[in-house]
Amino acid sequence: MRWNRWSVAGLLLLAAPRAQAQELFVFSEPASNMPAHSLGLRASNWLMDERNSATINYHLIPELMWGVNKKFMIHTEAFLSNRDKDFSAEGAGLYAKYRFYSKDEVHRHFRMAVFGRLSSNNGDIHQEEIETNGHNTGYELGGIATGLLHKQAISLTVSYERALDNFKGHEFPVFQADRAINYSLSTGRLILPKHYNSYRQTNLNLMVEAIGQWHPQTGKSFADLTASVQLIFNSQTRLDIAYKKELYSNMLRTAPDGWLLRVEHLLFNVL
Amino acid sequence: MKKLIIAILLCFGTSGAFAQITTAKLTAAGLTCSMCSKSIYTALSKVKFIASVDADVESSVFTIHFKEGADINPSRIRKAVEDAGFSVAALWMNANIRQTDIPAAQVYLSQGARYNFVPMGSGAQVGEQSFRIIDKGFVTPDEEAEMKRLSTSVTFPEGGYHVKR
Numbered sequence: 482m483r484w485n486r487w488s489v490a491g492l493l494l495l496a497a498p499r500a501q502a503q504e505l506f507v508f509s510e511p512a513s514n515m516p517a518h519s520l521g522l523r524a525s526n527w528l529m530d531e532r533n534s535a536t537i538n539y540h541l542i543p544e545l546m547w548g549v550n551k552k553f554m555i556h557t558e559a560f561l562s563n564r565d566k567d568f569s570a571e572g573a574g575l576y577a578k579y580r581f582y583s584k585d586e587v588h589r590h591f592r593m594a595v596f597g598r599l600s601s602n603n604g605d606i607h608q609e610e611i612e613t614n615g616h617n618t619g620y621e622l623g624g625i626a627t628g629l630l631h632k633q634a635i636s637l638t639v640s641y642e643r644a645l646d647n648f649k650g651h652e653f654p655v656f657q658a659d660r661a662i663n664y665s666l667s668t669g670r671l672i673l674p675k676h677y678n679s680y681r682q683t684n685l686n687l688m689v690e691a692i693g694q695w696h697p698q699t700g701k702s703f704a705d706l707t708a709s710v711q712l713i714f715n716s717q718t719r720l721d722i723a724y725k726k727e728l729y730s731n732m733l734r735t736a737p738d739g740w741l742l743r744v745e746h747l748l749f750n751v752l
Numbered sequence: 753m754k755k756l757i758i759a760i761l762l763c764f765g766t767s768g769a770f771a772q773i774t775t776a777k778l779t780a781a782g783l784t785c786s787m788c789s790k791s792i793y794t795a796l797s798k799v800k801f802i803a804s805v806d807a808d809v810e811s812s813v814f815t816i817h818f819k820e821g822a823d824i825n826p827s828r829i830r831k832a833v834e835d836a837g838f839s840v841a842a843l844w845m846n847a848n849i850r851q852t853d854i855p856a857a858q859v860y861l862s863q864g865a866r867y868n869f870v871p872m873g874s875g876a877q878v879g880e881q882s883f884r885i886i887d888k889g890f891v892t893p894d895e896e897a898e899m900k901r902l903s904t905s906v907t908f909p910e911g912g913y914h915v916k917r
Contacts, residue, residue, distance in 0.1 A: 505785065513782075516791040517835035551835045585782030585839035586892050587812065592782075629782070671785070677809035680790050716790035747787065749794035 504627055504634035507709040507721045507741065508690045509665040511636050512592035512627035514554045514580050520748045521546035523556075527615070529739030538736045539563045540615050547752070552580045558600075560615045565605050572602035572648070574614065578625075590629045596640075597622050603648035609701060609732035610694060611644045611661040617653075619644040623663070638665045642694075658696035665692040669711075684713040688723075696732070703730035705737060719745040772862040773824055773847045776816040777882075780833055781841035781892060783812045788838065795832040801825065812841075823864030826913060830889050841892050843885045845915070851878050858909065866912030872902065873916040883915040 504511040515521055527540035540562040548554045556576040561568060575598070582593040598621040600613040613619040623640025642661045646652045653659055669688035688711060693704040709723035720743070727737040780792050786809050793807045796814060801822035806815040818824055826843060833840050845867075853861050853876075858869040860876040860883075867883065869875040888896055908914055 505787070514837055516795065516837050519791065548837075551837060583782070583839070584893055585841070586894070587779060587781045587841045590782035677786055677789075680786055680793070680807070680809065682786065684786060713785070713787055716786040719787070747791075749791055750798050 504629065504636060504667075504669060505686070505711065505713075505719065506636060506667040506669060506690060507688055507711065507723045507743065508692055508707050508725070509636060509638045509667050510578060510596065510625060511634070512580055512594040512625040513590075514552065514578060514594070515546055515548040515747065516749060517548045517550045518750050518752045519548045520751050521548075521745060522748070523743065523745040526742040527739065528742070529736035531736045532734075538739070539568065541568075542615055554578050558614070560600070560602060562604065562615065564607075571604045571615075572600060572618065574598055574600035588629075590627075592627050594625045594627075595623070596625065601648060603651065605651050606644075606647055606653055606657075608735045609657055609696070610703065610734045610737070611642050611659070611696075613642055613644065617644040618647045619659075621663070634669055636665075636667045638667075639663070658698040658701065660696065660698055662695045662697060663693070664695075665690055667691075680716040684711075684716075686711040686713070692725075699732075701732040703732055703734060703737070704728045709741075717747050717749070719743075719747075721745075772849060772853060773845050774818060775846045776818070776829070777842075777844040777846070778814045778816060778829065778833070778840060779842040780812045780814065781839040783838055788836075791836040792833055792838055795836040796829065799828055799832050801828070818863075824862075826865065826885055826890070834889075839892075840890050843890050844882050845885070846882050847880075849876060849878050849881055854878070859912075860915075867915045868909040868912050870908055870914050870916050871906050881917065883917050885913050886916050887914050 504513060523544040523546060525542040529538040531538050542558050542560055544556050544558045546554065546556045558574040559570060560572040561570050578594050578596040580592055580594040584591045598613055600619060602616060602618045611617055613621050621640050621642040623638060625636060625638045627634065627636040640663045642663055644653055644659045667690040669686050671684060671686050673685040674682045688709040690707045693702060695702040705725050706728050707723055707725045709721055712720045723741040725739060725741065783789055789807060789809045789812060793805055796802055796805045796816060801819050801824050802816055803819045804817045830840050847862060849860060855861060858875040860867040886899060
C-alpha cells in the first residue's frame with residue numbers, strides 16, 4: 482500500500498473519535514508542562530534499521546527533566562550511539578519549553594507553548610535529514626498548540642531547525658540545506674482503564690503521529706507516520722513502544738524506519 | 753463587666769480549639785490522565801495545613817481534609833494545583849459556622865481568612881454550610897467572565913475571599 486497524505490489524515494481521524502484525554506505524545510511534546518518542582522527521568526532507545534545494510538542503528542538518549550515552575554520546564558539530554566564506531570557518547574542537548582497560554586475547563590483545555598533546543602554532536606553527517614535531537618549540532622525553535630476537546634487531545638507542533646557543523650571536524654556539507662521547517666500532528670486515545678478508580682491502574686494508550694520536514698532552500702521534504710503503544714504504571718512510570726515508518730521522502734535519509742522504546746519515571750514534588 | 757471579660761476570654765479560648773472549616777471539595781480543570789491527577793494529589797498532600805486528600809480520578813474531584821487548628825490559605829491550595837500544571841474549576845469549603853465567627857452581616861472569619869458572602873447569594877448563617885470561592889483562579893474561565901460582567905452592577909465587598917452558597 483502506498484501511503485499518501487489522505488491515508489495519514491484518515492488514520493489520524495480514526496484514532497480521534499471518542500479518544501480519552503491523552504497528550505503524552507511519544508514523537509512530540511504537548512504544550513502542557515510537567516508539574517513544577519518535579520523531576521523526570523527518561524531513556525529513549527532508538528533502534529533504527531540502517532538502509533542498504535543489515536546494521537541496526539542504536540541511539541540512546543537519556544534525559545533529565547525539570548519542572549522549574551508551572552510555565553517553564555527544562556530537559557538536559559545526552560546523545561549516545563553506535564553509528565560511527567562502537568557505542569559512544571556523541572553530544573548533549575538542552576531543551577526548554579514555556580507555556581504561555583492556557584485555558585482550562587473541566588473536560589477540555591487549550592494550551593500553547595514555545596520551545597527551543599540547543600544541541601551538540603560530534604558524529605559524522607551522513608544524511609540530508611536534519612535532526613538536532615541526536616544527530617546534528619544546531620538549534621531548533623518552535624511553537625506547540627494542544628487542544629483537548631471532550632476528552633480528545635490533538636497537538637500541532639511547528640518548528641524551525643538549523644544545523645551547524647558537527648564537532649570533531651565533521652563539517653556540515655556545503656551543498657546540503659542546513660535549514661528545515663518541521664511539523665507534527667499528534668493524537669492519542671486511552672484504551673484502558675475504561676473507568677478510573679485508583680492511581681494504581683495501568684493505563685494503555687494508543688497514539689498516532691504524523692511528522693515531517695521541509696527544506697525551504699532545496700524544496701526537499703519527507704513525511705513519516707508513527708504508531709505507539711503507551712503503558713503508564715502507578716500513574717508515575719511510562720513505557721512507550723513505538724514504530725516509525727517513512728511515508729514519503731525525496732531526501733537522503735540513512736535510517737528513517739525503526740523502533741523507539743522509551744521509559745520515563747516522574748518524581749513528583751521532589752524539589 | 754467581669755462577665756463580659758469572661759465571655760471574651762471564652763471566645764478567644766475556643767476559637768481555633770476546633771476547626772470550623774474541616775474539609776473542602778476541589779474540582780480541577782484541564783486534566784488529561786491519571787498521571788496528571790496524581791501530580792495534583794501529590795502537590796495538595798504537601799501543603800502544610802492539609803492533613804490528607806482523597807482523589808476521585810475519574811471526575812477530577814479532590815476531597816481535602818484540613819489539619820485541626822491550622823490556618824487555611826485557599827490561595828496556597830490554588831497555587832498547588834497550578835504548579836501541578838492545572839487549574840481550579842471549583843473550591844467548596846465545608847464549614848461549621850458559629851455566631852462568633854460572623855462579626856458583620858455577610859462576613860465569616862475562620863482559620864486566618866476572611867470570607868465575604870457576595871450580595872447575590874444568601875449570607876453567612878450559623879451551622880453546617882458549604883460555600884464556594886468565586887474569585888479569579890477559583891472558577892472556570894466562563895464563570896470568571898460572568899463574574900466580571902456581574903461586578904459592573906453589583907458592588908463586591910473588599911478584602912478577603914468572595915464566596916457564595
